[in-house]
Amino acid sequence: MTDTAFPASLAFIGGGNMARSLIGGLLKNGMPGDRIHVADPNESTRAALATDFGVHTHATAADAALQAECWLLAVKPQVMDSVCDSLRDAVAQRQPLVISIAAGIPLQRLRQHLGEGAAIVRTMPNTPALIGLGATGMFAADDVSASQRAQAQAVMQSAGLVEWIADESLMDAVTAVSGSGPAYVFLLAEAMADAAQSLGLPRETAIALANQTLLGAAHLLSESTDADAATLRQRVTSPNGTTQAAIESFERDAFRDIVQRALTAARDRGIELAAG
Ligand SMILES: NC(=O)C1=CN([C@@H]2O[C@H](COP(=O)(O)OP(=O)(O)OC[C@H]3O[C@@H](n4cnc5c(N)ncnc54)[C@H](OP(=O)(O)O)[C@@H]3O)[C@@H](O)[C@H]2O)C=CC1
Numbered sequence: 289m290t291d292t293a294f295p296a297s298l299a300f301i302g303g304g305n306m307a308r309s310l311i312g313g314l315l316k317n318g319m320p321g322d323r324i325h326v327a328d329p330n331e332s333t334r335a336a337l338a339t340d341f342g343v344h345t346h347a348t349a350a351d352a353a354l355q356a357e358c359w360l361l362a363v364k365p366q367v368m369d370s371v372c373d374s375l376r377d378a379v380a381q382r383q384p385l386v387i388s389i390a391a392g393i394p395l396q397r398l399r400q401h402l403g404e405g406a407a408i409v410r411t412m413p414n415t416p417a418l419i420g421l422g423a424t425g426m427f428a429a430d431d432v433s434a435s436q437r438a439q440a441q442a443v444m445q446s447a448g449l450v451e452w453i454a455d456e457s458l459m460d461a462v463t464a465v466s467g468s469g470p471a472y473v474f475l476l477a478e479a480m481a482d483a484a485q486s487l488g489l490p491r492e493t494a495i496a497l498a499n500q501t502l503l504g505a506a507h508l509l510s511e512s513t514d515a516d517a518a519t520l521r522q523r524v525t526s527p528n529g530t531t532q533a534a535i536e537s538f539e540r541d542a543f544r545d546i547v548q549r550a551l552t553a554a555r556d557r558g559i560e561l562a563a564g
């Protein structure tokens with residue numbers, strides 16, 4: 289990743305959890321903090337961001353936006369319409385590249401509230417962005433130029449893997465698998481530790497073993513070039529052994545259906561958020 293791919297200046301609208309994760313990644317990849325502006329209404333949030341990252345901070349979205357050629361919309365979906373409305377004059381002045389990370393909100397709705405003049409890329413990152421291991425799905429409107437796409441990609445790639453999505457309607461499926469996905473893994477970590485404790489292990493030992501198992505399995509999955517998840521699972525599963533007993537229990541309890549229903553619920557909630 290070369291610094292030249294980054295926008296010359298970047299304004300985060302919203303300085304919460306995801307903004308913090310993405311700013312951390314940008315700095316690690318060579319974007320200087322003094323080229324980043326962040327708007328957040330909370331004084332303590334602004335102070336912490338300025339101290340931790342050396343970024344410029346602003347109390348209003350428009351103040352930050354006017355300072356930058358690329359904006360990253362990182363507010364909750366529920367306030368996105370009003371935030372975009374407050375940026376209409378700044379859009380007319382700056383003609384920005386706008387990257388949205390909001391779940392559910394379609395490009396058309398962003399364009400409607402921002403007004404004409406913004407080139408918009410809709411993305412869906414996830415919280416492992418904080419350690420450079422994020423996964424982001426991206427969709428660009430037709431009027432986004434190749435160099436703007438490259439800039440948007442550079443911003444999101446500083447947080448990890450990027451996948452371009454050809455059809456905007458699939459962005460809610462991206463949210464369901466990778467945007468919300470880290471929470472499913474944390475739920476599994478909780479459940480494994482709880483179960484191990486109930487089988488008699490001390491709490492701390494149960495947590496340590498469950499967490500390290502998820503870490504090791506994730507690394508093995510990502511580093512195994514010759515084996516997919518199913519193959520790796522089979523390698524753990526000795527015939528008539530302990531793993532087979534557990535997997536058969538999962539299958540009897542319709543584990544795959546449970547996952548399918550959960551992802552469908554997340555996808556459908558994204559569609560509801562689009563409706564406002
Ligand atoms: N958390 C996640 O795992 C992921 C989240 N997303 C998306 O990222 C977006 C942000 O989520 P997240 O970081 O978790 O949310 P946070 O609530 O942590 O951050 C949003 C921040 O925006 C601030 N804010 C509210 N109104 C304005 C305004 N008018 N101008 C500037 N800032 C404002 C909020 O302040 P206050 O708290 O006072 O309202 C808050 O500090 C959402 O749209 C979400 O869908 C996408 C992928 C993953």
Ligand SMILES: O=C(O)[C@@H]1CCC=N1
Pocket residue numbers: 391463467468
């Ligand atoms: O739960 C949410 O709505 C956000 C979007 C994906 C992850 N967190």
